[in-house]
Amino acid sequence: MQKFRKNTVTIIFLLIVMLGITGCWNRRELDTLAFVSGLGIDKAREPGKLQLTAQIIKPGEIKAPEAGGGGMGGSKPYWNISQIGNTVFSTVRAMTLKSNRKLFFPHNEVIIFSQDIAREGVRKYIDFLIRDPEFRRLAWIVVAKDKASEVLETKTELAKLPARNIAELIKARSATSEVSAVNMQEFLTRLMSKTTAPIASLIEVSAKEKTAQLTGTAVFKDDKLVGFLNKTETRGLLWVINEIKSGIITVSCPDGKGKASLEIIQASSKIKPEIKDNDIHITVEVKAEGHLGSQMCLEDLTQIPAWNSLEKRQSEAIRSEVLAALKKARQLNADIFGFGEAVHKKYSRLWKDIEDQWDEFFPNIEVTVKVESKLRRSGLTVKPPRPE
C-alpha cells in the first residue's frame, strides 16, 4: 500500500513536470504572429523622430496560386506597416496598435536605412537591432538612395515579397561582385573597429519601373554615411578585402578591334603593411584566375602572345579597379579596406601612436597594388566563329 502511494505520487509529480516543461511560459501561435521580412528606417517629417516600415508577410496570400506575377492580380502578399516614433523599440511596439498580430522578427532578412537617416548616423538604431534576441545577425544591411519605405514597395516579378527580392538580389551579387553584401554582424564588426569604415549595399528604386536595383556600396565614416562607391569602385574594394566571388572583366582585344570578356573564377588577396622610416606603406596583393568568356573581335586570342597580352590586360583592369576604389576611399577619408587593422595587427606597439591620427595618415598612405592574374581556359571553343 505504501509503495502504491509512493508510486502514485511520483507519477502525478512527473505528469505535472512534463506538462510544465514542454514549452515556454506563454504560447505564441502562428496565427498570432506577424512575420516581418524586411525593416525600413526613415526619417520622419517631425524633427528628431523616425519612421519605421515593417514588411509583414501575409501567409494567406503568399500561397495563392496563379495570383498573376507576384501579387499583381490579387491583393499583395505583404503588408507594409508604418509607424512614427522616437526610438526603434517604442516604434516597433507601437505598431501593435495597428497590427492585430505581434510583430515577429527572427525571419527578418533585410534592414534598410534611408540615405538621410544614414547621414545622421546609424549607431543609435543598430543598438536595439543587436540587443534584442529576436533579431538575427544574418540580416543584410542596405542603404536606400532615397526612402527606405519606397524600397519595400518596389515591384517584383519573380519573388513575391520586395524584402525577399532584395535579399535574393544581394545573394546573387556574387555573379558580378559589383555590389557589397554586408550582414549585421559584419557591419557591426566594422562599426566597432576604431579605423575600419563600415560599408553597406546601396539600393536604388528606378523611377519608371519602380523596381529595386543594387547600384554599389554605401560608405560610412564612424556611423555616418559619407558617400558611395559605384560598381567599378565597389569591385575594386572587394578585390582588396577578398570578397570577390565571380564577375566579368571587360578588356579590349590585343588588336584593339573589339572587346573580350573574362570571367573571374577565383580570387584572393592580402594586405601587407610595412613601416619603414616612420612611413606606413601598404602592399595589396591580388591573385586572380579567369576564363576567356567571350570575344567580340576576330583575332585568335588563344595564340600565346595574344593570350599573354590578355592576361596582362586582365591584371591591368583589376589594378585600375583597385586604384579607383582607393582614390574614392582617400577622397572620403574612409578606411574601407581595413588598412588600419592590418597595421595594428602587425605593429601593435607603434600602433598606439598612430591610432588617434589615423584619419590624417590614411589619405596619404603609400599603397602598392600588385596583381597576379592568370587566364586558365577558353570554354568550348578556342577560336572565334569565322571562316579561316
Add this chain to the structure above:
Amino acid sequence: MLEKGKISSSQLTFLIAGFTLGSSLILSPGLVAGHDAWLAVLAGLGSSLLIAFIYTTLAVKFPGKTLVQINDIIFGPYLGKLITIGYLWYFFHLASLVLRNFSDFFVGLIYPETPIIVFLIFITLTCASAVRNGIEVIARTSIILLFVTACATFLTTVLLVKDMEFTNLLPVLDLPLKQFIKASYAATTFPFGETVVFLMVIAFLENTKQAKPSVTLGLILAGILLVVASVRNISVLGVTEPIHTYDSYQAVRLINIGEILTRLEIIVVGNFLAMGFLKISVLYYGTVLGTAQLLNLRSYLPLVLPIGILMVILSILQFESTIENIHFAFDIYPYYVIPFQFGIPLFSLIVAVVRGLPKKAKEGSK
C-alpha cells in the same frame, strides 16, 4: 558512512572536466583580456594545476576523508568546524550563483516571459534528484554529458570555420601586463579554482592514489575545450566580442551553412545546461554532504530538499539584476574566493606537514 558510492578515476576526470566547463560555457572566462582571452584561459589553467596539486596532496594525505573531516583533523574540532562552515557557505553560495546564471541565461535569451523562479525550481529539483542518488550517479552521468558537450563544442567550431577570421587573434598579448594578469587570475578563480569542492568528492575515489592524475587530466580536458571555445568566439566575433552578454551563444547563432544548418543555438544551449547541471549538482552535493558530516547525521537525504529551497531563495535574493551579477563576478568574486581556493588549502597543507599529520601514516603508505 554517509556515502556508500565509489567512483572510478576516469569518472572523476570527466566529472572535474564537466564541472569546470559548467557555467564557463556561457560566461566565458578571461574576457577582460579582450582578444587575448584564450591566453588568459591557458594561463589560468596553468596556475590552477598548481593549486589543484595542493588539493590533491591534501586529499591523498587523508584518504577516504572529506574536507570536513580533514578540517577537523588538522584544525581540531572547534576551529575545524568554523572553517568547515565557511566552506559550506562557499559551496552553497557558488551553487546558487551558478543556478542564477543559468536561469538568467534562459530567461534573458530564450524564455523571455517565463518567471525566473520556474527555472530555479526545476533545475534545483533535477539536481536534488541527482544529489539524493549520490556521487556515483552524478559521476556516471558526467561521462555521457561531457562527451555530448565536447562533441557539440567541436561541431560548432567546425561549422563556424568559414566565419572565422584568425587574424582577430592578432596582435598577441596586445594589452598591459597588469590587465593580462588580472584576466588570468580571474580565469584561475573562475572556473578552475572552484574545483576545491572536489575535496568533498575525492574521498570516494576507489583508488585515492589516482587522484592527482585524474584531477590534472580533468582540468586539462576542460581547459582545452575552453580554449577551443574562446578561440572560436574571438575569431568569429572579433572586436564585437566584448559587448556581448553571452559571447558563445552569439557565436553559435551565426552558424549558417547554406541557409539549411542555421538556428542551431538551441541544441547547444541544451549542452550548456547539461554542464550547469553537473556543476550545480557537485556543489549541491558538497554542501549537503558537508552539512550532514558537520552535524553528525546518519544520512544526508533529509537535508537535500531544505538546502535546495534555501539555494533557490538565495539565488533570487542575491542580485536584483544581471548588472549586479556581472559587477560581483568581475570585481568582487576574484577576491572573495582567495581564502577558499588558495588560503585555507595551502595553510591546511602546511599545518598538516608541520604537525606530521595524518598520525596513522601506515594506512596511506601501502
